[in-house]
Structure formats: C-alpha cells, structure tokens
Amino acid sequence: MKGLKKKRRIQVVAIAAVALVLATGLIGYGLRDGINFFRSPSQVMAEPPSASETFRIGGLVEEGSLLRDQGEVIRFNVTDGGATVPVVFKGILPDLFAENQGMIGTGKYINGVFEASEILAKHDEDYMPKEVVDALKEQGVYQDPKS
Structure with a gap:
C-alpha cells in the first residue's frame, strides 16, 4: 500500500509540473505580439x-521637421x-501633437x-512619457518644465 501511495504522489507532482510548464508556454505564446x-x-x-521587429520609440519632435504630405501622410523627426530618427506616419495625429513636444510611436524601423502605426502625444503642458524623460536624462538634455 505504501508503495502505491508514493507512486500516486509522484504521478500527481509530475502532472502538475507538466501543466505548469504548458500554461507558462501558452501565456508566453499569447503575449508575444503584445510586448x-x-x-x-x-x-x-x-x-x-x-x-x-515592432517596438516603441520616444523623444521630442524636432522643430522644423514636421511635414504634411498630400493625404494623411505625416513626416517628422x-x-x-x-x-535623430526620421518618422513617417499615415493617419490622424493626436490634437496635442506638436514640435518640441514629447511623443511615443509604435511601429517598425x-x-x-x-x-509608425500609432502615435501618442503628451496630454498637458507638463506631461512627458516616463520613457522619454529617462532617455532625455540619459542624454543630459532633459529640462524640468517646473523650473
């Protein structure tokens, strides 16, 4: 009897481990495009x-670089x-999108x-996305808008 109980416990633990590995794999597979x-x-x-590779890029829209082609195609740096990275976007820009303002774009290089397939802009005069602030601080060009 003792040998049978021990064998059953080993089987349950093995099945649980396989289920955990399978669940982790399925979650990773499901999230692969969302990261x-x-x-x-x-x-x-x-x-x-x-x-x-799809990724996000962020920084400041370079002054004097915003060009609107015919239709909905917008080019800027x-x-x-x-x-500086040139950006092309086909679509409607957010209302608060402007030169010398923070932005984040999602797309491919x-x-x-x-x-860019998506452009996000700041939502008020003091806001800048955290990733953009960190990148600007790393370059040594960040200026706190409150000072």
Whole structure:
C-alpha cells in the first residue's frame, strides 16, 4: 500500500509540473505580439532593430521637421538630443501633437525610417512619457518644465 501511495504522489507532482510548464508556454505564446520594447533614437541608431521587429520609440519632435504630405501622410523627426530618427506616419495625429513636444510611436524601423502605426502625444503642458524623460536624462538634455 505504501508503495502505491508514493507512486500516486509522484504521478500527481509530475502532472502538475507538466501543466505548469504548458500554461507558462501558452501565456508566453499569447503575449508575444503584445510586448513592445521601448527604444530612444540614440539606441535605434546605435543598434538598428530588424525590419520585422515592432517596438516603441520616444523623444521630442524636432522643430522644423514636421511635414504634411498630400493625404494623411505625416513626416517628422524624433530626437533625444543625441540622435535623430526620421518618422513617417499615415493617419490622424493626436490634437496635442506638436514640435518640441514629447511623443511615443509604435511601429517598425525599415530602411532607415521609423514607420509608425500609432502615435501618442503628451496630454498637458507638463506631461512627458516616463520613457522619454529617462532617455532625455540619459542624454543630459532633459529640462524640468517646473523650473
């Protein structure tokens, strides 16, 4: 009897371990497209990502770089003070999108141009996305708007 109970416990533990590994694998598989890494323009220029990788880029919209083509295509440069990346976006920009303001874009870096599928802008005069602030501080060009 004791040998049978011990064997049953080992089977239950083994099945639980397999179920845990399977559940972890399924969660990872389900989230693979939903995870977007953040990069600053300096990081993109230092180590360009592959054309198939979707990621987020953030920084300040470079002054004088905002160009509106015919239709809904918008071109501008995003900078962190250390590097500048050209961006192209087809769609409608947020109302608060402007030059010299913080932004984050989601998309792919293809042939030296970041092709954005989504653009997010600040929501008031003091707000800047945390990732953008961190990147600007790392470059030494961040200025606190409250001072």
